[in-house]
Amino acid sequence: MTLDTLPPHQGGAEYLARLLAQALLAGRWQPGDRFPRELDISRHFAVSRNQVRNALASLTAAGLLERTAGRGTLVRQIDDWHLLDPLMSEWMxxxxxxxxxxxxxxxxxxxxxxxxxxxxxxxxxxxxxxxxxxxxxxxxxxxxxxxxxxxxxxxxxxxxxxxxxxxxxxxxxxxxxxxxxxxxxxxxxxxxxxxxxxxxxxxxxxxxxxxxxxxxxxxxxxxxxxxxxxxxxxxxxxx
The missing domain is CATH 1.20.120.530 (GntR ligand-binding domain-like)
Structure with missing residues (x-):
């Protein structure tokens, strides 16, 4: 799954987090998949690395992603997703x-x-x-x-x-x-x-x-x- 299939970015880190979260919730990346790198997301959406980090931090806090040094960012198993998190509810x-x-x-x-x-x-x-x-x-x-x-x-x-x-x-x-x-x-x-x-x-x-x-x-x-x-x-x- 590439970033090319996602709609254009139209806002700050919160909008970017929503965009990426909804793609995950729709199954565009599957559990265990490697998620795009910060640099690739930054370049694709023409946003700062800081915005990308903030967006990915929200997704990580909601249990959607796991960020590990040396392994990159992986999509977590659905069992680990915080489905009752108010942010998750908002993204849905x-x-x-x-x-x-x-x-x-x-x-x-x-x-x-x-x-x-x-x-x-x-x-x-x-x-x-x-x-x-x-x-x-x-x-x-x-x-x-x-x-x-x-x-x-x-x-x-x-x-x-x-x-x-x-x-x-x-x-x-x-x-x-x-x-x-x-x-x-x-x-x-x-x-x-x-x-x-x-x-x-x-x-x-x-x-x-x-x-x-x-x-x-x-x-x-x-x-x-x-x-x-x-x-x-x-x-x-x-x-």
Whole structure:
């Protein structure tokens, strides 16, 4: 992978870090690959070596790169990436073409966590939480029938999941939902791109809403797991 496939640099070290991080998150360099040298990055983007060092320092702090004297800079294994780092969350914002390994890793976490969160939400949701879930679901329903409305539908879908995390009234889960928002958005965009019909997904989300509304924690967990099973099918993780 060369630097030539990346768009032009348009800002300082923060922009450069975002540009390089998004290329890594999209799988343009694979774990174990040697990353371009400081000098090559500096020359390619016509930026100072100091800007490059600052950008690479951000990527290293987020666990994306490993810089070792005598070996150069290597891409770290995905297991070492700090996916819940706020910077990583920022870099993921707007990114749809995530590396397939990363898609599977994020999906696996969500499959483990979100049924638990939905069950907790069924026990703790207040009137405002139910209203947020209903508004998000109504938006999903109104935009499900139009291909032109897919981006808007994805926003409502993310809002639904965010409302579920908020309804747990658990500080850690609420923060987790906030940090995961960009990755959830990326997975939703990716799954919608692979399917032309959203009726089944909509029906599964309705079951989550109804279970939380009726304070049925067991049903909420089952319904949330079924939503994610459909996501796995749409992502091509399972058939």
């Amino acid at each position: 914002t707007g990114l749809v073409n995530l590396d397939p390994q990363l898609v599977r890793a994020i999906y696996a976490f969500r499959f483990s966590a979100e049924p638990v969160v939905a069950g907790l939400a069924a026990q703790t949701a207040e009137a405002d939480d139910i209203q947020r879930l209903e508004m998000a679901f109504e938006g999903m329903a109104q935009t499900a029938g139009s291909v032109e409305s897919r981006a808007e539908h994805a926003e409502y879908d993310v809002a639904f999941h965010d409302a579920t995390y908020r309804a747990s009234h658990n500080l850690v889960w609420r923060q987790m939902g906030h940090l995961l928002r960009p990755s959830i958005m990326a997975l939703i965009h990716r799954s919608q791109h692979r399917t032309n019909i959203l009726d089944d997904s909509l029906a599964r989300h309705r079951q989550v809403l109804e279970a939380i509304r009726h304070r049925d924690a067991a049903a909420a967990e089952i319904a949330a797991r079924e939503v994610l099973r459909r996501t796995a099918i749409d992502l091509g993780i399972v058939s």
